[in-house]
Amino acid sequence: MKKWGIVTAALYVAALVLLTVPVLAFAFPKASGLYLIYSAWGYWVWVGFITLCALLLIAAPVRLERARNRSRRPLTLTIVATGLFLTLLVFGAVISIGEVLAHGNALGWLGSDGTAAVVKLAFLTVGLWVLWAAVLYWVTRRAAPFAAARTVARTLLAGSILELLIAVPSHVIVRGRDECCAGMYTALGLVTGISVMLLSLGPGVFFLYSERMARIRQTAQQ
Numbered sequence: 001m002k003k004w005g006i007v008t009a010a011l012y013v014a015a016l017v018l019l020t021v022p023v024l025a026f027a028f029p030k031a032s033g034l035y036l037i038y039s040a041w042g043y044w045v046w047v048g049f050i051t052l053c054a055l056l057l058i059a060a061p062v063r064l065e066r067a068r069n070r071s072r073r074p075l076t077l078t079i080v081a082t083g084l085f086l087t088l089l090v091f092g093a094v095i096s097i098g099e100v101l102a103h104g105n106a107l108g109w110l111g112s113d114g115t116a117a118v119v120k121l122a123f124l125t126v127g128l129w130v131l132w133a134a135v136l137y138w139v140t141r142r143a144a145p146f147a148a149a150r151t152v153a154r155t156l157l158a159g160s161i162l163e164l165l166i167a168v169p170s171h172v173i174v175r176g177r178d179e180c181c182a183g184m185y186t187a188l189g190l191v192t193g194i195s196v197m198l199l200s201l202g203p204g205v206f207f208l209y210s211e212r213m214a215r216i217r218q219t220a221q222q
Helices: 002-027 034-039 041-067 075-102 114-140 145-175 184-221
Strands: none
Touching (some): 002 034, 002 041, 002 184, 041 075, 041 184, 075 145, 075 184, 114 145, 145 184
16 A cells, blocks of 8 residues: 555656646647746746645555554644645636736735735635635544545545636636736646646545455455
């Protein structure tokens, strides 16, 4: 099971890296030299961060599968991490809609004062993060640990799909306008949605594998 988590994370990294240029090409069809993104240190910091989160999300169900006990301790970090990614998905959807409605000023609702805007954004991020974590804990509090982990993974996948359903058409609308730097915020929404969607597939595939192995064991015992 430990090897499964490592393999899953490796496949996730490969998929994320390979899809980077195609996604950017979709977002900015007239841009050239998109492959230069691979030379940017910020890109690899993002990939590393997402990879660590992928390992974190897959670690809980792996430990629960191995332990087969009712301890919810492995779920704590998973719920916290999922709350963070659901918060990022909310912001991805908000800035995508904001760029459509505000014609490029997607963050105008934060105000014109740069310092105040950063403070507002920080409070909103922490607030939403805590709110999502609390909601996930409340929803899964009475479920068995393994079932709770599966619910959390499905919630993350559903949230990423919903965010993409907002970001993709928003980007198409914005890119049709003759505006400077049009599509920057909606492109960020696309990147966020796709990254989180790929992230949620690791635990999802693991649960399918686990259920299949459980059926095989049950058949062998009969």
